[in-house]
Amino acid sequence: MPITPDPATLAGAAIIDLADLMDGLQERTGEWPGADTVDIVEGWLSRFSFAVTGGLTPQTAGRAWVLRQWDRHRDDVTLWCDEASALASLAQEVRSSWDDVAGTDGVPYRPPADNQGVVDLYYGPANSRGDAGYTLYPADVSRHVPAPLSLNLADAEACAAANSSALFHPMDGPEDEGLPCIEIAGVLVFAYLDADREAVRVSVHLDTTDEQLVRPDGTVPMVVELADTTVFDNLTPPPAPAQPTGWKARLRRLAGRTARGRADRGVDPHTEDTII
CATH class of the missing domain: 1.10.10 (Arc Repressor Mutant, subunit A)
Incomplete structure (x- = not known):
């Protein structure tokens, strides 16, 4: 073509x-x-530029724990979501090879139950075993983010692209003062266990919402659902109050006619005072 x-x-x-x-x-x-x-x-x-675009912004998308293990037969690197999981895996392998070091240099014949303790005993101080060792350290997982998308909530492709770029910000550990959070188009949604309230707590923060999603009145269109029940919806105005029916409607009509009749006679319907 x-x-x-x-x-x-x-x-x-x-x-x-x-x-x-x-x-x-x-x-x-x-x-x-x-x-x-x-x-x-x-x-x-010469009229063209073939340089790689500089519109990419590095962004930290998460953190991984890098575990490297080596001995005479292998040199492996694995990634873990947290330090405890990596250490537990390492300790499991150490216990399976405990016979290699049991009874030597003061190492007990039975491995201790503590994961860090069993690893330290197996590898010795500062990884002193010459034929085997390990390193375990955290590393940021980064990505390059392209120029901002044209966000339009009516555009299915734009929404799908934004959804696929969502980030999860975990806590670094129990001592971290932050809270687990998902970020999408600048909207921050925190979901966590709240010991003070003794409840599962969900909190939505809109201060950093992408300006393309903010309506002229400063609000962000939002629907919040709990299971199949909508607990918040600011997309449409609330329905008008239902008009009373039955005996309530008859009483209201009677009260209206009574008030109008008193006004026609020059009587204030609220005070019963004559107004003429």
């Missing part, structure tokens, strides 16, 4: 210019001489 360049775009206009240059060369020489063609193409290419 032939491609028609669009003269309204910079790239399309440049392609048309190149075609004009080559047509002019053909008219002058009856052919495309190699040297002339190279000069034309070289000058034409």
Whole structure:
């Protein structure tokens, strides 16, 4: 299928210019001489920039614990979501090989129950075993974020792209003063166990919401559901109060007629005082 360049775009206009240059060369020489063609193409290419875009922003998407284990037969690196899980895996392998060190250099014949303790005894101080060792350390998981998307809640593709870019911010450990949080388009949703309230607590913070999602009145369109029940919805105005029916409606009509009759006689319906 032939491609028609669009003269309204910079790239399309440049392609048309190149075609004009080559047509002019053909008219002058009856052919495309190699040297002339190279000069034309070289000058034409100089109009373009092929540098990688600088619009990418590095972003920390999470943290992983890197466990490296080595001995005479292997050198393995694995990733773990937290230190305790990595240490538990390492301790399990150490216990399976405990016979290699049991009874030597003061090492007990039975491994201790504590994971850190059993690892320290197996590898010795500062990983002193020459043929085996390990390292365990945290490392940020980073990614490059492209230029901001054109967010439109009515655009399914834009919403899907934003959803796929959501971030989870875990706590670094029990001593971390932060709370687990998911971030999407600047909206922060915290979900955690609250010992003070003795409850599962969910908190939504909108201060950093992407401005493209903020309505002219400063609010963010939002629906909050608990299981199948909608507990918050600011998309549509609340329904008008239902009009009374039955005996309540008859009493209201009677009260209205009574108030109008007193006003016609010059009596304040609230104070019973004559107003004339």
